[in-house]
Amino acid sequence: MRPLYLRSSGSFKKLLLSIGHRGTKNGNGGVDGKEKDTPAAAAAAPPPPESPRKPAWRCFSYDEIHRATNAFHKDNLVGRGGSSEVYRGELADGRTVAVKRLMGAWACERRERDFLAELGTVGHARHPNVCALLGCCVDRDLYLVFHFSGRGSVSANLHDEKAPVMGWAVRHAIAVGTARGLEYLHKGCQRRIIHRDIKASNVLLTDDFQPQISDFGLAKWLPSEWTHRAIAPIEGTFGCLAPEYYTHGIVDEKTDVFAFGVFLLEIMTGRKPVDGSHKSLLSWARPFLNEGRIEALVDPRIGGDYDGEQTRRLAFVASLCIRSSATWRPSMTEVTSHHSVT
Incomplete structure (x- = not known):
C-alpha cells in the first residue's frame, strides 16, 4: 500500500x-x-x-x-x-x-x-x-x-578536536538552559512531552551559545491522567537510557531526568556517554561522585579555570538524576528550583 x-x-x-x-x-x-x-x-x-x-x-x-x-x-x-x-x-x-x-x-x-x-x-x-x-x-x-542553530550541537563543540575548548561559563550556561527547556517540555508545555533521547548531539547551540533541545523523533506525550507509558521497541542512545526504560520499557519524565544527568556529566567531564573502549561515563564517574572528588570530574582541558561552587552544584544534581530508582530522582522543576542548577 x-x-x-x-x-x-x-x-x-x-x-x-x-x-x-x-x-x-x-x-x-x-x-x-x-x-x-x-x-x-x-x-x-x-x-x-x-x-x-x-x-x-x-x-x-x-x-x-x-x-x-x-x-x-x-x-x-x-x-x-x-x-x-x-x-x-x-x-x-x-x-x-x-x-x-x-x-x-x-x-x-x-x-x-x-x-x-x-x-x-x-x-x-x-x-x-x-x-x-x-x-x-x-x-x-x-x-x-x-x-537553524548556527553553532551545531553541544556534542560537536565539545568533542571535535578542531573546535576550541569550551570554557566553563559556556558549559554552565548550556546546563542551565537545557534544564529550563526540559522543565518546559515536562511542565510548561500544554502537552507533557517526554523527549526520550536527551543527549549532547540533540542539544543545538545558537550563535550566542543558547542551547535548544532538538530532534523529537522519539518523543512521546503523556495525557495528564497517565503516570507513564510502556514503549516497545526500546529506542534511544546507549549510555543515556534509564534502567526502568531499557529493562521494562517504562517511560515518564524521570526517563529524561536520567538522561539529563548523563548530559551534565558529559558537559563537566568532556567525556562521551560511552568511550572508544566501550566504558560508560556513568561507571567511570560514579566512584568520584560517591567519594566527593568533584575536581576529578572536571574536563582537564579547562585546567583550573572553573567555578568551584557551580561545579559542586552540577555534580550534586547529576548524582541525583542518575539514581537507579526513578522514584528517587528529582523532577526537572526540582532541578531548576530546589537544587539550584540555575
Whole structure:
C-alpha cells in the first residue's frame, strides 16, 4: 500500500492544515476546534487552548524548500541519522532554516506515523531552549522545517578536536538552559512531552551559545491522567537510557531526568556517554561522585579555570538524576528550583 502522503498529497496536506490552522493557536502551540477521530489527528491534534494566537507553523511547498537548500545540495547537508538527514537552507525572506528530510522508503507507513508524532509534539512547543518548528512539507516526501542553530550541537563543540575548548561559563550556561527547556517540555508545555533521547548531539547551540533541545523523533506525550507509558521497541542512545526504560520499557519524565544527568556529566567531564573502549561515563564517574572528588570530574582541558561552587552544584544534581530508582530522582522543576542548577 502506498503511503498516505503519496496516495493523496492534497488530502494529507489538508489534514496538516486543519491541525495547524484549525481555529486560533495559543502560546504553547495549541489550537481551538474539535479533534477528528482519526489516528493521525490523535497523534497531532492538541488539547484546547488557554489564549488565542496565530498559528506558529505552516505548510511549505516543495519548491520553497527545494530553492532554500539549493536542490538539497550536498554542501548544505549538515547532519544525517538513521532515519533522517538535515540540510541548511535560506528562505526567500532571508531566514536560515534547517530542513529535516525523513528517510526510509522501506517503512513508509511507520515513517508517516513518526512524522505525525514528531509534528504533534514539537509543533506545540514554544520556548527559547527548544528548537522552534517553522513548518512542514508533504510534497514528494516528508519534511520538517526548523530555525537553524548556527553553532551545531553541544556534542560537536565539545568533542571535535578542531573546535576550541569550551570554557566553563559556556558549559554552565548550556546546563542551565537545557534544564529550563526540559522543565518546559515536562511542565510548561500544554502537552507533557517526554523527549526520550536527551543527549549532547540533540542539544543545538545558537550563535550566542543558547542551547535548544532538538530532534523529537522519539518523543512521546503523556495525557495528564497517565503516570507513564510502556514503549516497545526500546529506542534511544546507549549510555543515556534509564534502567526502568531499557529493562521494562517504562517511560515518564524521570526517563529524561536520567538522561539529563548523563548530559551534565558529559558537559563537566568532556567525556562521551560511552568511550572508544566501550566504558560508560556513568561507571567511570560514579566512584568520584560517591567519594566527593568533584575536581576529578572536571574536563582537564579547562585546567583550573572553573567555578568551584557551580561545579559542586552540577555534580550534586547529576548524582541525583542518575539514581537507579526513578522514584528517587528529582523532577526537572526540582532541578531548576530546589537544587539550584540555575
